[in-house]
Amino acid sequence: MKEQKEVTLDRDLGLWSALALVIGTIIGAGVFVRQSAVLDDAGSTSMALFAWLAGGILTITAGLTIAEIASQMPETGGLYVYMERIYGKLWGFLSGWMQIIIYGPAMIASLGAYLAILLSDFFGFPSKYNAILAIGTIVLVGILNLFSNRYGATFAIITTICKLVPVAALIIFGLFFGKENAFGQSLVHVHQSAGNFGVAILATLFAFDGWILVANLGGEIKNPRKLLPQAITFGILAVLAIYLLVSYGVYRSVPAEQIHRLGTSAIPYIANQAFGQVGGKILSIGIIISIVGCMNGKIMTFPRIMYAMAKRGQLPFSKTLSYLHPKSHTPIFSTVAELLIVTVMIIFSNADRLSELCIFTVYCFYVMAFVGVFLLRKRNPNQHRVFSTPLFPITPILAIGGSLFVIVSEIMSDLPGVLTSFIFVAVGIPVFYYETKKYRESQAEAAKEESLDKEN
Template structure:
């Protein structure tokens, strides 16, 4: 059968698309990042405010993307939107950053998180195979992480139906488990005074720093200092809520995409926002905000100093005792494996769209006998595995966070550009609250970027550097094509 006879099959319905949105968002972050956020603001009320703002920002962005998805219901999603609004250079820089860091880096990080929690059941995974000084260690966890990426890639090369089945099963499993954890957590926690204690002086914010000698330094936060701290730490919750846009990458395989993509974006982000808020409320009902570094129990460590920042595990321990550690490890394994299933499935479609536009490896633009971009999926797999080996994926994610936010701003501003340039274009769905909601998103996210520039200058600079590196690569690609 010749290549021309293959095309992307529209076989994903609304439930499938929604499971990709929610499943791709929920990884390991919700079980970990609250600890760092608690240290940064030191207040239960401000902590919840940050999660509320995160949810509102995510939902407003998703509802804005719905307009672009309705206008351009084709594979590639955000890459296609940026190109239509700004041209090929801007879209290439987005695709370049997604390939080098964002998508593959997240896949690598999530895979390693899966392996890390697998080690709770298989301690042999903690053993190293070899090391080079203190800077590079290669162990069995990295082997398992790479194996999980290869397995998920292989499954997704066998057709979108197999990929969606894995995604749906794991998304439903982790949603049920999360709701069970939340309900049990609130039930157990409400029998104590911990929640009420956490909300005494709930608006008094402070930053807690753990010093090398084990002591802590607490600095009160008010005014601009508080806003700056919130702007810097919100990156934790935003990254935990990221990847919702992955569903736009697979627009070419969604039934009635002009209706189902906007709906799935709304439903998926709404579900995750509610879960994240309830999960943090459960944490606050089970664990005190403050705690003691290196404590011997989950209660003494509190949220701030949960062992290895594993707030979810500490909360589960408060509900079920020592067995809670194993229950939480199992939940995170399900969560991360399901999360990566969606990331792997979606990422290949973006690189497929880039290839069809002459901006990625030519072979990545081909479909196999199952009508999926197999070569694009394997290229993504290889790079993600290399990031697992390098051990530098965590740094890459940090560097890319700032750039990722900039691309969100750029894409949503594209709505204004296209409304003016193409006023008569078909828009089956229009951005909710336009122009106020999209404009508010741009202003608030831009303010967060400014805070990051001030408080995380090195990381943001390196993030911009990764994007800028794509400029000479773009012109080199264009020259080869001439």
Template sequence: MGCCRKKSHVPKAEEAVFLRKKITLTRAIALAIGTMVGSGIFISPKGVLQNSGNVGFSLIVWLACGILSLFGALSYADLGTSITKSGGHYIYLLETLGPLPAFLRLWAEFVMIRPANLAVVSLAFGRYIIEPLFAPCHAPAFAVKLITTAGVTLVIVLNCWSVTLTANIQTALTALKMITLGLIIVPGMMALGNGYYENFQGGLDPSMLMLDKLPLAFYSGMFAYGGWFYVNFVTEEIVNPKRNIPLSITASLIVVTACYILTNVSYYAILTPQEVLSSEAVAVSFADKAFKSISSVLPILVALSCLGALNGGIFAASRMLFAAAREGQWPALFSMIHIQRHTPLPALLLMLPLVYLMVFIGDLYGLLNFYSFSRWFFLGLVTLGLMVHRYRHPELPRPFKVPLVIPLVFTIACFFIVGTSLYSDPVNTSIGCAVTLSGLPVYYLVVQKSRIPGCCTSKFNSMTAKLQILMKVALQEVQTY
């Protein structure tokens, strides 16, 4: 469909409609760290401990998740410097394995992965910001969900308003996250220095290892690392991507892995395993024991950390919908950009309804297991696609080239976790698989070759034109890849 903003001359660069390169190396690192360090490190320790067996094995899971995430991140850095389009997982599957896997990833992202992920992060935000007001009782679930929806709405509005403002807020919140982790790590290390080792005794007793639940422990751990790929969603907006993508991804993962291990050690230096398992908000329980006088401050800092992860996730995910619409696998409206704000307004607004729905019907850990199957299955497919792409196109320039053993190990690990999750949590895994496969009829009936009647198509185009005028959006006027 054509753009309603027609001119008789070629638009000047300063007034043309396109997504500007505003993500510097500092902002890219802030985006990666800011989306990884969100709710995960403050809620996942419970899930990792519950499904690994004891403290020692839970720490091994955290380290293994960090190494595995680094392997995935290095593979994505390879892809991000050789395939220069924004869109992350979607665009890499499209370029390496073809349109069907790419569409199924997009479908799963829109109807399940993205809304469930944002709901998990935003529910953690709502819980941490309101829990201190009701201490020592738990906050009412409805109150948590109301605060959660307010937080989601605020972040969407900010993303619609300005890329620069959103990036600056992300950088500030990332700095705040590191301070928050420091407030947890320092007292924990001091406690260890004073001889508080009892919670680590018997930490590697093989009889306590829960092999059948181990994939769920990895789901919780990998969720906490689950922002390393967001930099690849905004490739076209990164300054000097061939240099800054590998640097930002590698630096952020090394920092985050070290912080996560130290944070977990600090938790167990202060809290017993039973206290971690019984806590709805581990960082709040930690603050109650470690900072009795200022225990209400840490939950607010954690809530702001979750807000930063929510901001980064929404900023990046909207670019996947934008890229898919530009490739013709999603309605054209969502490839349009606000004329003055230069933000992908329709793609951002599209995420709101399903996030609201997930917030009000889902619980935090159920949502985590629900979407993890599809997320890690497609991550494995992307790194498999990297190996296929290398074989098919050896002549293509690759500014950052990783040894093939790295994507191979990551691919095998992803498929192993996905396969064993069918045994560990068959209900949520089966639902996730079914939702993903529900995209097949949509692809064959609508995307591959449209079988929609002409009268419906004309009405849809008319509605698109009206929404385009209402939202003041236009198609991209400058190619950015």
């Protein structure tokens, strides 16, 4: 026990590592496969570009709001820690529980499943091996994250750079060789459900999701009070610029009606037209690397929440889950536990559906965190802040409004799913009280034994 207490997380991640994790965790396959969906919902190329811009602005307001909290609470666990400090241990636990049991594993499993499809298409594997490919890839990335956090961070930087190559190719081709008008092309006459601008923004918000996960590494970032806000802010801004430029390039390259007909095949079609079959293969490799990088960011960050909760004795097997390897200084058992949950989801459930179910609860906790900025300022009016949310209170109000928009949209479109997500969260309540009681009893027993030892 004495050795374990001496082992701590390594605080050696710099700004570039944090930036790579923000960008790499956000950009998965969404920028490549959602172009047609956003265009269909928006109804025209102009409105689609505005939808990407609106989604990015709402995400930036969310990031700037959380950045103020992150600068005051630069600890491992991110949102879980913020909720605990602002609203109490139960709310903190429930936000963490939802992320480590359902949302995080489901997101990783969904990425693995989509990656397996791409790998099967690229190498010509039979689809019956997709589950094995998904699990195998996830395990390999997971093994990388059992070593020092420097390896995961380095991998994040490499994959982020690699994924920007096909992105840059699409942007350059569209800007300099595209012949279509990126503004003003309409889909109203070919798509009956076109023109739903709100749904288009909703689709882009999901494509921006993942920016907050870098906060889970607050205990491993150098000077986190300064670097966390910078990584979140500049990371989101970079992703917004990439999404807008890719969308503009796509709309310049192919007529809107053809993008609608091609659906998720629109960008592979552009690559083949622009660069031939080799270009299509290169783009496929870029998407594969993009997903692997996104997966790495999630596998690196979600186990940190489990570790932080276990350190407080709030989970079954907390002693094991809070263990840090003496050489790598990483929570190896929390990482393994998260990978086991992911594997079970891939084999026995629909991970895409599970991740969709949790969107509602994730945004409920987002709203509470955004409101928390007002509460913290009221509680500590004279506290010095290393970072303050710009244009306060407009910025957090916009962040709250964007999240409420997602919440209301989810209730209207998927009420059974919303109720199911409540069940997932509610299951954590008895777990919290049982484990908290057990932890307090064990602490009291340990204190009693220590007192007796001193007397003797």
